[in-house]
Amino acid sequence: xxxxxxxxxxxxxxxxxxxxxxxxxxxxxxxxxxxxxxxxxxxxxxxxxxxxxxxxxxxxxxxxxxxxxxxxxxxxxxxxxxxxxxxxxxxxxxxxxxxxxxxxxxxxxxxxxxxxxxxxxxxxxxxxxxxxxxxxxxxx
Numbered sequence: 207x208x209x210x211x212x213x214x215x216x217x218x219x220x221x222x223x224x225x226x227x228x229x230x231x232x233x234x235x236x237x238x239x240x241x242x243x244x245x246x247x248x249x250x251x252x253x254x255x256x257x258x259x260x261x262x263x264x265x266x267x268x269x270x271x272x273x274x275x276x277x278x279x280x281x282x283x284x285x286x287x288x289x290x291x292x293x294x295x296x297x298x299x300x301x302x303x304x305x306x307x308x309x310x311x312x313x314x315x316x317x318x319x320x321x322x323x324x325x326x327x328x329x330x331x332x333x334x335x336x337x338x339x340x341x342x343x344x345x346x
Contacts, residue, residue, distance in 0.1 A: 271318060278315050279324055281305055282344045293345070298327070299338025316342065 225231040227239050244251040254260035285304055286296035305312045313332050319325045326343045 271315075274309065274311070274315050275319050275322065275324060277308070278305065278319055279344060279346060281308070282325065282342065286342075286344060293343050295341050295343050297338060298332050298340040298342055299334070301342060302334055302338070 222233070225233040226235040227242060228234055229239070254264055281304060282296050282301060283294050285300065286294035288294050301316075302312050309315065316325060316327070316332065320327065324344070324346045326345055327340055329337065329340065332340060
């Protein structure tokens, strides 16, 4: 019985603490919330609390995005032309025309692939029509 009571007390204290940090709660304490908040550069800043449903959704979304990036590299490898340096290259226009049937997020996935060092291309953004001749090089 004592264990049940201590568990209840622990839950109650955690709930009270959470309500002090919740701006929609009547117990919201601005000074306490500002003292407890993470600052840019702190461990965990910009990340959901570990073990939360939000953290699980973030992991699922990350797995999904990595799957789309791998699929993009597969399509480039499949459609592209292998050059003398053993790298596979394709034009943005050719890739766009093929990949848009699979997903409407062609440019977003390409930008993510570039960020992860999977592909290389010139320019900050690619636009259908004006950038159709831009060469995309597969790095992986």
